[in-house]
Amino acid sequence: MIAAxxxxxARRRWVLRAAAVVAIAVAVHGLAVWAVPRVIMNRVLAGTGxxxxxxxxxxxxxxxxxxxxxxxxxxxxxxxxxxxxAAPLRVRAxxxxxxxxxxxxYASNSDNVFVLNDRQAGGRPVDLMLVGPAAYAxxxxxxxxxxxxxxxxxxxxxxxxVLVADYVAQREQVEAARATLRCEPLR
Amino acid sequence: MSxxxxxxxxxxxxxxxxxxxxxxxxxLASAWAVLRRADGFGSGAGPWRVALLAGSADAxxxxxxxxxxxxxxxxxxxxxxxxxxxxxxxxxxxxxxCSYRVEGxxxxxxxxxxxxxxDDFFLFDVPQRRYSVNxxxxxxxxxxxxxxxxxxxxxxxxxxxxxxxxxxxxGLIFTLRVYSPEAALQAAPASLDPPRIEPxxxxx
Numbered sequence: 506m507i508a509a510x511x512x513x514x515a516r517r518r519w520v521l522r523a524a525a526v527v528a529i530a531v532a533v534h535g536l537a538v539w540a541v542p543r544v545i546m547n548r549v550l551a552g553t554g555x556x557x558x559x560x561x562x563x564x565x566x567x568x569x570x571x572x573x574x575x576x577x578x579x580x581x582x583x584x585x586x587x588x589x590x591a592a593p594l595r596v597r598a599x600x601x602x603x604x605x606x607x608x609x610x611y612a613s614n615s616d617n618v619f620v621l622n623d624r625q626a627g628g629r630p631v632d633l634m635l636v637g638p639a640a641y642a643x644x645x646x647x648x649x650x651x652x653x654x655x656x657x658x659x660x661x662x663x664x665x666x667v668l669v670a671d672y673v674a675q676r677e678q679v680e681a682a683r684a685t686l687r688c689e690p691l692r
Numbered sequence: 693m694s695x696x697x698x699x700x701x702x703x704x705x706x707x708x709x710x711x712x713x714x715x716x717x718x719x720l721a722s723a724w725a726v727l728r729r730a731d732g733f734g735s736g737a738g739p740w741r742v743a744l745l746a747g748s749a750d751a752x753x754x755x756x757x758x759x760x761x762x763x764x765x766x767x768x769x770x771x772x773x774x775x776x777x778x779x780x781x782x783x784x785x786x787x788x789x790c791s792y793r794v795e796g797x798x799x800x801x802x803x804x805x806x807x808x809x810x811d812d813f814f815l816f817d818v819p820q821r822r823y824s825v826n827x828x829x830x831x832x833x834x835x836x837x838x839x840x841x842x843x844x845x846x847x848x849x850x851x852x853x854x855x856x857x858x859x860x861x862x863g864l865i866f867t868l869r870v871y872s873p874e875a876a877l878q879a880a881p882a883s884l885d886p887p888r889i890e891p892x893x894x895x896x
Contacts, residue, residue: 522711529715530722537723538753542760549764567821574764574813575867578823579805605803605871609767615760616749617768622872657749664765668803668871670828 542615549573550586550613550662560585560686565672581672581679583665585688589637590659592690593645598665599630600682603675605668608686610635613658634691635663645691663688727757738886739783740775740868762813769878773801775868780889786864788816790895791843793853794825794866796887797836802872803827806887808842808856811863818857825854841892842866 552572561584566576576582587594600606600623607622608631621631632651637659647653665686667679698704736742746759746766759766766774779785780792788810798804805826810816815823830838831854840854841847842864847855858864868887870877877883 522707525711526715526718529712530718533716533719534723535719535753537720538727538757541723541727541757542764545760545764566815568815568817568823571814574762575807575809576815577805577869578807578815578821579826607767607771609765609771611765612749615756615764616751617746617766617771618749620767620771622771624872662765670826 543613546611546613546615546662550660560688562683565669577666579669581667581669581683583667583683583686585663585686586660587635587656587663587688588660589635589656590639592641592692593637594635595648595651595687595689595691596633596635596663597631597685597687597689599685600665600667601685602667602679602682604670606666606682608633608663608665610654610656611662611664612656613660616657618657618661619654648691723757726754727761737775737882737884739777739779739781739889740884740886741777742773742775742881742884746774769873769881771872773870773873773877773881775870775881775884775886777866777868777889778863780891782891784891786866786889787861787895788858788864789844789861790864791841791847791892792864793839793841793890793892794887795837795839795890797885798827798830798832798838799868799870799884800874800877801870804871805869806840807867807869808858809865809867810858810860811865813865816858816860818859820857822854822856825856829854838887843892847892 549572563570563582563584565581566578570576596608598608602623605623607620609617610619612618632648633654634647634651635654635656637656639659665683667683669675669679672679743755743759743766746755746769748768751759762776766772777786786792794806803826805824807824808816825838825840830840832838840856841849842856842858844857844859846857847853866889870884
């Protein structure tokens with residue numbers, strides 16, 4: 506009798522342990538999958554210079570670019586990391602590139618939350634006022650002519666792409682196009 | 693359980709630590725196994741797989757994590773569609789030491805490119821600085837088809853067919869970017885006329 510009850514209790518212990526292993530594994534799996542894009546984005550934001558204004562102009566993409574996966578060798582990039590916690594960001598650009606260009610916004614979980622390309626801009630300068638999910642104590646008015654864009658996260662990254670067919674031949678034009686990008690906190 | 697039958701504290705702690713360690717290890721290993729697959733994307737055309745929800749707020753957590761690992765800062769599909777190939781048309785894994793002929797018709801879009809990446813998702817370090825073939829650099833034949841060769845060393849037909857150098861012996865990934873895809877392709881990504889990826893010669 507005692508032996509049988511001991512065996513049953515040992516079985517129950519093993520079932521409980523196995524259930525605990527599965528529950529922990531499921532939780533860790535979920536947490537890891539959730540954290541991966543955020544950790545990777547965080548690393549990118551930290552490496553893109555000071556958040557809140559500065560435009561970063563990396564050199565034309567080649568094999569030495571090992572910060573962001575699958576860099577396109579046909580695009581010239583410009584980035585600015587932003588933090589909308591304290592103030593909105595005013596984004597302005599007037600790229601006169603011969604081909605495709607776009608300005609895309611990424612939330613801190615890596616989602617592409619906004620994109621505007623050259624065809625949509627229709628030759629007009631880009632003027633955006635980017636606000637975060639939380640209200641500001643003193644909300645600045647949307648400047649005349651600017652379009653209001655709401656980011657679902659306070660921190661994020663703006664990425665400008667300028668298509669380059671031949672960098673040597675088009676250098677002046679495409680460099681001038683991306684150099685028009687301005688990211689300035691609006692206070 | 694009565695206090696008298698309780699196991700020693702040290703043993704119970706050891707069992708607890710083993711349960712915790714095993715659970716954490718299984719959780720991390722399963723996450724890694726699911727996320728590390730570059731071809732783990734949904735829909736496909738020939739050897740090409742497309743991540744339809746790349747960059748999208750509608751992406752499930754696994755897609756979002758997979759894209760962050762293998763295609764961070766992707767654009768949404770109205771803007772750009774990304775087709776990724778890790779295998780040739782016959783289904784064999786792509787290797788950089790082998791030679792491949794990639795041939796197809798330009799996709800229905802404003803602009804496109806095919807780029808060769810090493811299996812770490814970065815460009816091959818090649819002095820020629822030739823990493824991609826695109827809508828502007830590709831030369832179309834009389835049938836409107838483009839072609840290029842990827843190979844570790846310069847192929848004999850390099851004078852007539854563009855060559856993308858793929859040095860070393862490691863996994864190879866081709867990414868086809870389709871910028872401003874036409875609405876029909878956006879609606880049915882598998883309708884892409886998939887560029888063929890054929891091995892050239894023997895690859896030991």
